[in-house]
Amino acid sequence: MRVISNNVPGYRVKIVIHSIQTSRFEPTDAIPKMTLARSDQLSTMANLVELEQGLYALEIGESTGMLGQVSSLQVPAVHVSALRNEPERSAEIIGISGRGDSWLDREGGTVIVKSPGGGAYVLVTVYGLPAQVVSVPDIHVRRLDRPHSNGAAPRFPDPAGYPADEPEEIRSEIVLHVQRLGDLRFPGESWVGNRGKKLRIEAFSIRPVDTLLARDIEFKALGPKGRQTPWVTDAKLCGTRGQGLPLTGFAIRLAPHVAERFDAVYQGAFFESGVVGPHRNGELCTPPITDDPLEAINVRLVRRSQR
Secondary structure, rough: EEEEEEOOOOEEEEEOOOOOOOOOOOOOOOOOOOOOOOOOOOOOEEEEEEEEOOEEEEEEEOOOOOOEEEEEEOOOOOOEEEEOOOOHHHEEEEEEEEEEOOOOOOOOEEEEEEEEOOOOOEEEEEEOOOOOOOOOOEEEEEEOOHHOOOOOOOOOOHHHOOOOOOOOOOOOEEEEOOOOOOOEEEEEOOOOEOOOOOEEEEEEEEEEEEEEEEEEHEEEEOHHOOOOOOOOOOOOOOOOOOOOOOOOEEEEOOOOOOOOOOEEEEEEOOOOOOOEEEOOOOOOOOOOEEEEEEEEOOOEEEEEEOO
């Protein structure tokens, strides 16, 4: 459990993060009646979002819960802030869809964040009425810059023997189910997960966002004692939820009808074994230490050069 202090208009509130997760909600037919809370306490839940260096859009979905007001704060409300334990590594909150603030109302919105060299953490906190159970709304992290396209080095050093003129890369989206964090969605443009944090990945899925279809990508996972899942496609989650079972390896490949034109290249980071790979096109990415849990993955989908 982590305790973090944060400022809310009219109050000094301690935020206790019991769990960090995102949830999907179905829209309701009617909006609950607004109430005025007389207590000086707020219900809170928070999510720590880890960002590598770059410019991002945090797309935050609608919050659920009864409408109300605590002092001058209308709830439910969401606040986005940068952790400042290390000032030189603090993210810059640029604003919400062009506005110069970092508060969102019930409907949610988009927050622009600039993460410095070495990466940073952003805290997304939802506030609700006292005694209400609140949940962090859906969070979609979307990268706005593409550092590998401006002359920077590719994410993999000489990945799988590709020449210096990097092949066309197919953008993708990756969902990880992570120990204590729940389902997290990332753009598939770099390492995703929590390298060095020893938070195990328990399931994952991959969805192309251009050129290829979800059914064009197939993937499988390995668990303790070498157990393997079947090949999964259509961006379905591969692995388990809520069973405390880590992934200990994985593999990714293209479906047969596109395998001659595209490659899947990938790495895994494990608790004790460190980085393994790159592997490609269905090869198993497994650590040298048996049953070493997976904590991060790095995936590229690329079009083969026509030679």
